[in-house]
Amino acid sequence: MDIAILKTAALGDVVRTTSILAGLVERYAPARVTWITAPNAVDLVRTHPLIQRVCAVDPKDPATFEGVEEKLLETSFGRVLSFDDEESMCALATRLGGARADVISGAFLDPKSGECRYTKDCAPWFDMGLLSVFGKEEADRRKRENRESHPAIFASMLGLSKGRPELHLTDEARRFATGFRARHGLDSGGPSIGLNTGSGGRWDSKKLGVESTVRTAQLLAQELHEPPTYLLMGGPEEGERNASIAAGLKACRPSIRWVDAGVDNSLLEFAGLVDGLDLLLTSDSLALHLATARQVPLVAFFAPTPAAEIDFYGRGAAVISEADDYASYRPDADTSTLTPERLVSACLDVLSRDTPR
Structure with missing residues (x-):
């Protein structure tokens, strides 16, 4: 199965999100992982042995999507895991997922309302963030009261074995x-x-x-x-x-x-x-x-x-x-x-x- 992961920032968040890779490969074997990240974060994921392809886009620069998106659309992704909240990244997730409702987990652009939303399975994370359906005040409260680690939250909501982040040095x-x-x-x-x-x-x-x-x-x-x-x-x-x-x-x-x-x-x-x-x-x-x-x-x-x-x-x-x-x-x-x-x-x-x- 081809899997797309969308995570561009912040740099530390990119690193810690690698904790899901081992679980993904275990659950969806044989898995081919494409990681879409920011240009300045490429070095943090390009050396990981469980990632087959890294694509760089700047969420704030539409020009960086040209060519990259077309190439990505040549692949039929079985899973699109979208962890950024910028509209450009939500829109990309929607296009990569197509009309298949069960493909995307995380943030996407609702084609009807034109608003950024997130899937129910990823609510444990996004309910505490900028896209929270509960608003900023409640999102901040939930984040303060949360007692689960980032790897545990992500493993649970994606149905994976809990992993640990990895960075492989050149x-x-x-x-x-x-x-x-x-x-x-x-x-x-x-x-x-x-x-x-x-x-x-x-x-x-x-x-x-x-x-x-x-x-x-x-x-x-x-x-x-x-x-x-x-x-x-x-x-x-x-x-x-x-x-x-x-x-x-x-x-x-x-x-x-x-x-x-x-x-x-x-x-x-x-x-x-x-x-x-x-x-x-x-x-x-x-x-x-x-x-x-x-x-x-x-x-x-x-x-x-x-x-x-x-x-x-x-x-x-x-x-x-x-x-x-x-x-x-x-x-x-x-x-x-x-x-x-x-x-x-x-x-x-x-x-x-x-x-x-």
């Missing part, structure tokens, strides 16, 4: 990461710990403050038997922030060893660096999902977004805001209870586990 990404570790002597001595405490430009309250990041690193180093090496990690918008963290670490006494991992790495290079860590301390961001997909031990902290959707598969821990506005999706959510002491305690707990990768 040889080039592995060589990049190996070379980086060799240059900085990261394969000898104490643990390598990634500090990915920013979150780009959209969510200020997803971030851990610079001073809190430095203090957490300092306290954790004091508790470990072997001196760690911290990797300052992030994307293009974290350059100035990471420089401030570096300045704070330089001022620590006793001295703390750290390495700037850069902010201009490609997605797979970044994933390769994450893959080599003994522990990642991260915000609710792409790095969290990369670590989960690569089975890297991690501690993630949450304030404006809920932790319940994250399955750590026994290799991580969540530190959750104790403020009243936890999981409120407020850009100014209170992060004051995400203290260095709580973060260090979680890090020590995860590092103490003997969980094979």
Whole structure:
């Protein structure tokens, strides 16, 4: 059976949606999977052995659909799994599914009303999102009260065995990461710990403050038997922030060893660096999902977004805001209870586990 998956953003959501692949192939064998995603997300799925074809479209640019859609329509898809809420993607799902009502699961464009809707089987997910038939206020409430992980929700609503997200590194990404570790002597001595405490430009309250990041690193180093090496990690918008963290670490006494991992790495290079860590301390961001997909031990902290959707598969821990506005999706959510002491305690707990990768 030919199966189309429509998932373009956000990058972390693309990664975590790969948890459905093993179950799909098991249920619909022999399955041929086509994944339709955004151009900047192609590297996150193109290496997966259960995906036969990747097509790139930008939901905001109609020109990118030209040629791609025509090629896709040459295939008669037995299942169309549509997880984006943009009108252009809903319309594409409808065209790929044709008039067969049982083909599409997820979001589609109703040809009669011209509105984006979603199928009943996928209501557990979309009832909590932008397309919710209950409106934004109720959707947000449902999301706050949800206690099921993303992989569990998707497996249940699609009738699949629960899987886990996977990201397969290229040889080039592995060589990049190996070379980086060799240059900085990261394969000898104490643990390598990634500090990915920013979150780009959209969510200020997803971030851990610079001073809190430095203090957490300092306290954790004091508790470990072997001196760690911290990797300052992030994307293009974290350059100035990471420089401030570096300045704070330089001022620590006793001295703390750290390495700037850069902010201009490609997605797979970044994933390769994450893959080599003994522990990642991260915000609710792409790095969290990369670590989960690569089975890297991690501690993630949450304030404006809920932790319940994250399955750590026994290799991580969540530190959750104790403020009243936890999981409120407020850009100014209170992060004051995400203290260095709580973060260090979680890090020590995860590092103490003997969980094979």
